[in-house]
Amino acid sequence: xxxxxxxxxxxxxxxxxxxxxxxxxxxxxxxxxxxxxxxxxxxxxxxxxxxxxxxxxxxxxxxxxxxxxxxxxxxxxxxxxxxxxxxxxxxxxxxxxxxxxxxxxxxxxxxxxxxxxxxxxxxxxxxxxxxxxxxxxxxxxxxxxxxxxxxxxxxxxxxxxxxxxxxxxxxxxxxxxxxxxxxxxxxxxxxxxxxxxxxxxxxxxxxxxxxxxxxxxxxxxxxxxxxxxxxxxxxxxxxxxxxxxxxxxxxxxxxxxxxxxxxxxxxxxxxxxxxxxxxxxxxxxxxxxxxxxxxxxxxxxxxxxxxxxxxxxxxxxxxxxxxxxxxxx
Numbered sequence: 541x542x543x544x545x546x547x548x549x550x551x552x553x554x555x556x557x558x559x560x561x562x563x564x565x566x567x568x569x570x571x572x573x574x575x576x577x578x579x580x581x582x583x584x585x586x587x588x589x590x591x592x593x594x595x596x597x598x599x600x601x602x603x604x605x606x607x608x609x610x611x612x613x614x615x616x617x618x619x620x621x622x623x624x625x626x627x628x629x630x631x632x633x634x635x636x637x638x639x640x641x642x643x644x645x646x647x648x649x650x651x652x653x654x655x656x657x658x659x660x661x662x663x664x665x666x667x668x669x670x671x672x673x674x675x676x677x678x679x680x681x682x683x684x685x686x687x688x689x690x691x692x693x694x695x696x697x698x699x700x701x702x703x704x705x706x707x708x709x710x711x712x713x714x715x716x717x718x719x720x721x722x723x724x725x726x727x728x729x730x731x732x733x734x735x736x737x738x739x740x741x742x743x744x745x746x747x748x749x750x751x752x753x754x755x756x757x758x759x760x761x762x763x764x765x766x767x768x769x770x771x772x773x774x775x776x777x778x779x780x781x782x783x784x785x786x787x788x789x790x791x792x793x794x795x796x797x798x799x800x801x802x803x804x805x806x807x808x809x810x811x812x813x814x815x816x817x818x819x820x821x822x823x824x825x826x827x828x829x830x831x832x833x834x835x836x837x838x839x840x841x842x843x844x845x846x847x848x849x850x851x852x853x854x855x856x857x858x859x860x861x862x863x864x865x866x867x868x869x
Contacts, residue, residue, distance in 0.1 A: 574863050600649065600657065622682075670823070688825055691790065692825040698786050701762020703763075706764070731750065761780050766791070789811075836861060849864060
């Protein structure tokens with residue numbers, strides 16, 4: 541099989557021909573039909589995250605069909621499944637017992653610690669594979685598996701406020717805006733100065749106000765979610781939310797947050813982060829995505845052009861999400 545492989549930190553992905561992986565006990569082998577490209581994949585390539593294995597096949601927004609089963613599995617061959625970022629937890633620690641498996645210290649993540657979906661086949665723990673809505677095709681379902689799930693968790697942590705600000709209008713933002721609008725919220729989008737393409741996209745998705753990321757909205761926000769990995773946006777967002785409001789940092793990695801006056805936090809404002817996702821998030825969100833229904837905007841790249849897809853994401857050239865499709869999928 542073809543696997544686009546990161547052989548060293550901060551390198552380019554290399555096309556490598558590998559033998560088909562064999563599923564072990566409790567594992568499924570999945571024939572990949574689509575894998576979305578996430579900003580976390582850039583952090584893997586850039587060596588921003590701890591414990592990255594090299595060589596590693598990135599990709600954790602995987603859609604495919606069960607091709608082979610290891611001992612102790614029950615999912616029928618041919619079943620369509622989604623493979624997300626969370627690939628394993630210990631099941632024993634305080635976090636796991638409290639229903640917060642996303643914080644497990646022994647968690648293993650797809651495309652970071654175990655090979656992911658930038659390949660024709662992937663192997664995953666059956667317990668961490670997700671059922672996918674029947675009404676959404678493979679390419680458009682793939683971004684739901686991280687951009688959608690992290691957006692959903694971030695929205696829940698933002699509380700139930702009516703006026704929501706979204707900083708960084710990319711893959712996650714264009715999904716969470718649809719969920720927020722479905723819930724009857726008003727969305728304000730903050731984009732990079734001069735990015736008229738992103739601004740138009742945000743308006744198309746129903747955002748009532750769109751402005752530059754360093755500007756203030758016409759009225760204070762009840763909550764804000766920051767998807768852009770830019771620490772400088774934290775004090776900006778705190779200055780945009782009302783007293784008692786919440787700012788959620790939705791990325792796995794962010795540049796350093798600059799110092800800011802305590803007055804920006806005072807007034808019982810809350811600043812919090814989102815870490816990974818739990819399987820419960822996936823079950824809840826994917827059911828909701830089918831009901832709304834969520835429409836993902838995608839740009840398709842052949843699997844062999846994974847580097848080009850990552851370059852486009854890094855340069856801010858994408859509207860929505862990039863999705864890699866293996867040959868013959």
